[in-house]
Amino acid sequence: MEKRKTRWHIVVFLAPAVLVYSALMIFPLFGTLQLSFFDKIDQQQVFVGLDNFRTLFFNARWFDSFWNALKNNTWFFVVHMLVQNPVGVMLAAILSSKVVWFSAFFRTAFFIPTILSFVIVGFAWKLILSPIWGIAPDLLDLVGLKSLFLPYLGLEGTALTTLALISVWQFVGIPMMLIYASLLSIPEEVLEAAECDGITGFAAFWKIKLPLIWPSIGIISILTFVGNFNSFDLIYTTQGGLAGPNYSTDVLGSLLYRTFFGFQTQIGDINMGATLSVVMFGIILAGVSFYLFAIQSRMRRYQF
Amino acid sequence: MIIKTLVSALLTTSVLGSFAAAQEVTLTIESWRNDDLTIWQDKLIPAFEAANPGIKVVFAPTAPAQYNSALNAKLEGGTAGDLITCRPFDGSLTLYDAGNLVDLKDLDAMDNFGDVARSGWSTDDGAATFCVPMASVIHGFIYNKEAFEEVGVEVPATVDDFFAVLDAFKADGNYIPLSMGTADQWEAATMGYANIGPNYWKGEEGRNALIAGTTKLTDPEWVAPFAQLARWGQYLGDGYEAQSYPDSQNLFTLGRAAIYPAGSWELSGFNAQADFDMGAFYPPVPNAGDECYISDHVDIAMGLNAASPNAAQAKVFLEWVGSEEFANLYANSLPGFFSLSNFDVKMEDPLAQEIVDWRKGCKSSIRPFHQILSRGTPGLATEYWQTSVNAIRSVQTPEEAAGQLQDALASWYEPQQ
Numbered sequence: 001m002e003k004r005k006t007r008w009h010i011v012v013f014l015a016p017a018v019l020v021y022s023a024l025m026i027f028p029l030f031g032t033l034q035l036s037f038f039d040k041i042d043q044q045q046v047f048v049g050l051d052n053f054r055t056l057f058f059n060a061r062w063f064d065s066f067w068n069a070l071k072n073n074t075w076f077f078v079v080h081m082l083v084q085n086p087v088g089v090m091l092a093a094i095l096s097s098k099v100v101w102f103s104a105f106f107r108t109a110f111f112i113p114t115i116l117s118f119v120i121v122g123f124a125w126k127l128i129l130s131p132i133w134g135i136a137p138d139l140l141d142l143v144g145l146k147s148l149f150l151p152y153l154g155l156e157g158t159a160l161t162t163l164a165l166i167s168v169w170q171f172v173g174i175p176m177m178l179i180y181a182s183l184l185s186i187p188e189e190v191l192e193a194a195e196c197d198g199i200t201g202f203a204a205f206w207k208i209k210l211p212l213i214w215p216s217i218g219i220i221s222i223l224t225f226v227g228n229f230n231s232f233d234l235i236y237t238t239q240g241g242l243a244g245p246n247y248s249t250d251v252l253g254s255l256l257y258r259t260f261f262g263f264q265t266q267i268g269d270i271n272m273g274a275t276l277s278v279v280m281f282g283i284i285l286a287g288v289s290f291y292l293f294a295i296q297s298r299m300r301r302y303q304f
Numbered sequence: 305m306i307i308k309t310l311v312s313a314l315l316t317t318s319v320l321g322s323f324a325a326a327q328e329v330t331l332t333i334e335s336w337r338n339d340d341l342t343i344w345q346d347k348l349i350p351a352f353e354a355a356n357p358g359i360k361v362v363f364a365p366t367a368p369a370q371y372n373s374a375l376n377a378k379l380e381g382g383t384a385g386d387l388i389t390c391r392p393f394d395g396s397l398t399l400y401d402a403g404n405l406v407d408l409k410d411l412d413a414m415d416n417f418g419d420v421a422r423s424g425w426s427t428d429d430g431a432a433t434f435c436v437p438m439a440s441v442i443h444g445f446i447y448n449k450e451a452f453e454e455v456g457v458e459v460p461a462t463v464d465d466f467f468a469v470l471d472a473f474k475a476d477g478n479y480i481p482l483s484m485g486t487a488d489q490w491e492a493a494t495m496g497y498a499n500i501g502p503n504y505w506k507g508e509e510g511r512n513a514l515i516a517g518t519t520k521l522t523d524p525e526w527v528a529p530f531a532q533l534a535r536w537g538q539y540l541g542d543g544y545e546a547q548s549y550p551d552s553q554n555l556f557t558l559g560r561a562a563i564y565p566a567g568s569w570e571l572s573g574f575n576a577q578a579d580f581d582m583g584a585f586y587p588p589v590p591n592a593g594d595e596c597y598i599s600d601h602v603d604i605a606m607g608l609n610a611a612s613p614n615a616a617q618a619k620v621f622l623e624w625v626g627s628e629e630f631a632n633l634y635a636n637s638l639p640g641f642f643s644l645s646n647f648d649v650k651m652e653d654p655l656a657q658e659i660v661d662w663r664k665g666c667k668s669s670i671r672p673f674h675q676i677l678s679r680g681t682p683g684l685a686t687e688y689w690q691t692s693v694n695a696i697r698s699v700q701t702p703e704e705a706a707g708q709l710q711d712a713l714a715s716w717y718e719p720q721q
Contacts (some may be wrong), residue, residue, distance in 0.1 A: 043402065061682065061715060131543020132551050154487050154545025156699070242686070244489050245545060246694055266683040267394065 029281070035274035045271075052275035066276070068247055069255040070283075072160055076251060077228040079164035080171075085220055087168070088175025089213070093205055095176070096183040107180070111173035118170075122237030125166045129153055153238060156248040163249055167234055171227075175220045182216040183209060215299055222291045229284050232257060252280050329617045330360040332385030334378070336371035337604070343637045351633060352624050359617045379404045379609070386612035387621060390435035390605040392424035393674050400427070400434040405607045407432040411619065413626020420508065420668055421644035423675060424602035435605035436626045439634060439641035442659050443499040443599040446566040446574065448559060449581035451479050455562075459585045463532065466588040470539045473562045481539035483561030485547025492692035493685075495565040496536065498671040500587045501529035502597035507669030515676055517719025521710040522703070528590070530695040530702035537696045545697065553577075568659050571640035575653070584655055586662045600668035602644060635660075680716030687712045 039048045056062050091110060095103045113121065129136050129152050137149045152162040186209060194200075194208050232253030235243055241263050243250035258266070260273025333344075344363035352361060364385060366374045372395065378384035379399070388405065390396040399405045408414060409432055414422070417437050425435035447459070452469075455476045460466040473481035486492050505511065505525040513519040519526070541547060541555060556564040557577035564570070566584070574582060589596050606625050608618050624630055631643035632650070639653040642660050651657040673684035691705035700708070714720045 061712075126546075126548070129546065130548075130551065131546055132541065132555065151543035151546035154485075154543065154547070240488055242489050242689060244690070244693065245486065245697070246690060246699060263686055266678065266681065266686045267398070269681065272681075 032274045032277055035271055036278045039271050052271055056275055069250045069252045073251040076164045080224050080228055084168040084172050085175050088172050089179050091176045092179035096180055110176055113170045114173040118233035119237050121170050122234050126238050156245050160249045178216050178220055179213055182213045186212050225287050226284055328358055329614045331618055332362045332364050333387040334375055334385040335365040335389035336368040338365040347637050384609050386609050386614050386618045388607045388609050390425055390607045392602050394679055396425055404610055405434040406610050407434055409433050413623045416626050416645045425605045435607035436622050437605045437644035439604050440600050440602050440644050442568045444584050444586045446564045446582055446584050448562050449583045451562040460588045462592050463588050463590050480541040480561040483552045483556040483564045485544045485552050486693040486696055487546050487548045489689040489693050491549055492696055493689040496533050497529050497692045498599050500532055502599055502669045503587055503589050504528040507597035507667045511672050522706050527702045527706040530705045533695040534702055568640040571656055584659050596666035597669055598662050598666045601671045682712045
């Protein structure tokens with residue numbers, strides 16, 4: 001029997017991706033991990049073991065900022081899960097049904113904000129909601145609801161939710177597109193068979209389509225989770241590095257930014273920054289693992 | 305000993321030798337002031353080069369936000385320019401401690417600057433000064449003269465007068481009394497707390513006592529500015545919570561607001577934008593007849609890169625930066641950036657002259673938390689952004705705001721523990 005040849009081409013073809021990925025992702029990841037175990041003492045990096053983590057979790061000041069950021073981040077994520085994904089599914093369901101005119105137009109229109117830069121979205125919404133030049137107060141005035149207008153981005157109670165909704169507005173196109181695609185991939189026969197059994201309209205959506213798109217919704221949830229816990233750009237462009245008012249819009253990303261790079265006169269602390277980013281990595285890893293092992297493995301899949 | 309002499313002799317000859325060989329030396333200036341590029345190229349550098357043949361100067365600025373990191377990278381890589389524009393306090397002190405900047409105390413030009421001016425670029429004990437001070441910015445209030453005439457109010461001298469003026473504008477209803485927002489936070493701190501505060505804590509006296517640990521931030525003189533800020537809230541425009549810094553500038557220059565809590569750096573912008581007469585007044589004092597204090601914050605200076613091969617020529621340039629000629633040129637090219645030197649600099653811009661003249665009647669002080677007190681985490685210079693905003697929005701009482709600052713400082717600053 002002929003001995004199997006070593007398949008060199010696999011190595012050759014994988015090499016570029018592995019090299020680039022290692023250099024840009026794996027190596028910095030371990031670099032960050034390493035930094036988090038060091039501290040700068042007298043201009044020298046000194047190994048301090050878990051001291052930085054101890055500072056982060058047991059120093060009241062650090063922990064308060066961290067806890068505040070984590071809470072805000074969680075709320076940011078909850079708003080996305082409660083608004084962005086259901087609305088995305090709903091839009092996809094409406095667009096994929098054959099009763100809507102101009103569905104291609106709407107599909108594009110809903111998706112366009114997604115391809116805009118954070119800076120543009122942040123700036124545009126800041127202007128729209130501006131109490132001085134914004135159109136939001138005037139629009140509300142037109143329908144007699146001027147009293148509902150508040151400087152939404154400037155109040156502690158409303159700023160974070162407003163930002164979350166801006167982000168939902170921007171990214172609702174992504175769940176919509178993914179769900180839309182998986183709805184289109186449901187074979188006609190299945191729906192026709194259901195129709196023969198008397199299941200149509202809403203019932204068809206709840207009983208036939210929704211179970212078939214659960215895996216896509218799962219993927220979207222995990223993408224939302226990772227995206228939200230890494231979010232920074234929108235907060236930074238609209239509220240600035242201090243994530244005001246009174247840190248009410250501070251998320252892990254903006255806290256990390258201030259810690260690592262410093263802010264104004266506060267000099268950056270790369271070691272605490274690295275510590276914080278290792279913790280963020282841990283949070284995201286835990287979330288993704290939970291999804292993979294506890295949810296996805298139990299999800300039922302259907303093969304057509 | 306002999307070897308030492310020999311080495312220094314060799315060094316001297318090599319320096320002299322290089323002088324002879326290359327007559328023309330080019331000095332490069334690192335800076336974050338890319339807005340000033342044309343002023344350097346058209347006014348400042350030609351003036352220097354005309355007087356000092358053989359030395360060419362290149363102004364090579366970086367974008368402000370990237371300056372600190374870019375400069376650090378260049379210094380580490382040995383590619384930084386000969387002359388380094390210095391941020392005040394710890395931003396430059398760390399460079400000096402790391403051996404990137406040279407002690408310039410021996411420069412003759414240093415005698416042209418007072419202690420406050422030098423404090424921004426000196427070691428804590430004042431033993432070394434490593435940058436030549438260039439300019440400061442002064443805080444106060446800029447007002448719309450036409451609005452003041454229309455409503456029939458005078459420039460306020462005391463805090464009570466100040467609030468009477470604000471009340472008059474509020475009753476009149478045509479103008480937003482005070483043009484400031486809290487969205488960007490720093491205005492509340494620098495144009496609010498640091499602007500009105502020195503009158504209460506008596507400028508340098510209070511600031512030094514704080515550094516020495518003999519007063520606390522919870523003492524009345526440090527709480528009072530928060531109490532005044534808390535009263536500001538009702539005179540700001542609708543929705544000031546979401547009003548940003550450019551919004552405030554525009555509200556004022558469009559003539560919709562009467563008083564703008566200002567820094568002098570606004571002058572050139574306001575001169576170009578506003579089509580009404582503007583005046584300025586320094587922060588009103590608590591009681592009639594009190595001595596007035598102004599925030600005259602050291603902002604920009606220039607130092608010598610320790611690794612520069614052209615140190616001798618760079619020092620010639622730095623002597624010039626400390627000279628009267630430079631002070632006049634710089635202050636008049638950039639109204640609102642005032643010379644820190646002891647020379648009597650005449651300004652062509654009347655409003656700038658008016659503001660700089662406050663120095664004659666009032667005592668100068670720098671912003672309270674920039675020296676030493678922002679060295680730890682949390683630094684007060686960031687912390688007081690948040691507390692000033694909270695005081696204006698009445699989310700914290702003045703006492704709570706001051707208490708938060710004191711706790712933050714005491715958490716790492718030994719003299720306050």
